[in-house]
Amino acid sequence: MRINVKKKDAIRLNDKEIEDVEAFLYLGATMDKNGGTEADIGRRLGLARTAFASLAKIWKSAQYSTKTKLKIFNTNVLSVLLYCAELWRTTEKDDEKLDTFHRKCLRRILKIHWPEKITNQQLYERTRAIPLSCTIKRKRWRWIGHILRREENSHIRTALTWAPEGKRRRGRPKNTWRRSVEREREELGWNSWKEGQVVASDRRKWRSLLNGLMRPPGHGEDK
Known part of the structure; x- marks a missing residue:
């Protein structure tokens, strides 16, 4: 994967040309040429949705208490979603996307369906969760x-703490982690x-x- 390069000559290793890719997985995280973490967040949301859907029988079951369901949700869904989340550079759009997915899951676990309404704050209080x-x-x-x-x-x-010297290019700086x-x-x-x-x-x-x-x-x- 090439980032900010002008020369695009083929790179060969052991007489084999290395394929150019737009993105790849590294230690479980998505790296793409655009930088940032939007692609990784999207992939993690997809994995979390799949994990949540695979446990649909548990969310519908009356054999498990809400407390038990929430524990299963935290350990089997949120753990998948939040892998390496401390390294995400999130935007307001990303935060809203993640919080919306979280609230939809909590409502499904509590069996709150349309047209029944409950405020987000009440939802967090009932599930003892935070955004x-x-x-x-x-x-x-x-x-x-x-x-x-x-x-x-x-x-x-x-x-983390090093302060680079020199002047940056003109224009609005790119938002980074x-x-x-x-x-x-x-x-x-x-x-x-x-x-x-x-x-x-x-x-x-x-x-x-x-x-x-x-x-x-x-x-x-x-x-």
């Missing part, structure tokens, strides 16, 4: 906490990663921070 967008943000910052606690010469810590977490960092009131390292060093404070990220916003009633 997936909040869960992903918490996973992302939980992982960042591990990075900030690593030794200073750690490559992964350097990749790093730019998105830096924006979230500023929303937390930290002007630099050093301030985050101070908080991350205290695991109790960091857990308190993560709990704050799990607070779901209010949701209106569905149409």
Whole structure:
């Protein structure tokens, strides 16, 4: 797969020409030439829908309690969907897509069908769940906490905290995972990663921070 290259000569290895591809799987994640994580999120949603559909008999069954069904849903559906979610660069559109899928599944488990209505907030309260967008943000910052606690010469810590020098090209910069977490960092009131390292060093404070990220916003009633 080639990214941002002008020269497209064939690449050969052991007298065999390597095929050019638009995307490929690497460690379970989708990598495509457009960058970002939209393709990976789409693939994960497809896998999660298949996993949820394969358990349809359980969702319809009266033998299992709602509590048991929710546990099965979390371990067999959400675990498939949220694999490597801490590395997703999500947009508002992605968050809405993920939250909508989550709410549809919860309504199916609770056997809430049209035209019966229930607000999103009531749905989360009845299932003791939070929006997936909040869960992903918490996973992302939980992982960042591990990075900030690593030794200073750690490559992964350097990749997160290093400030590149020089000037970027004119125009609006492309949104990346790093730019998105830096924006979230500023929303937390930290002007630099050093301030985050101070908080991350205290695991109790960091857990308190993560709990704050799990607070779901209010949701209106569905149409």
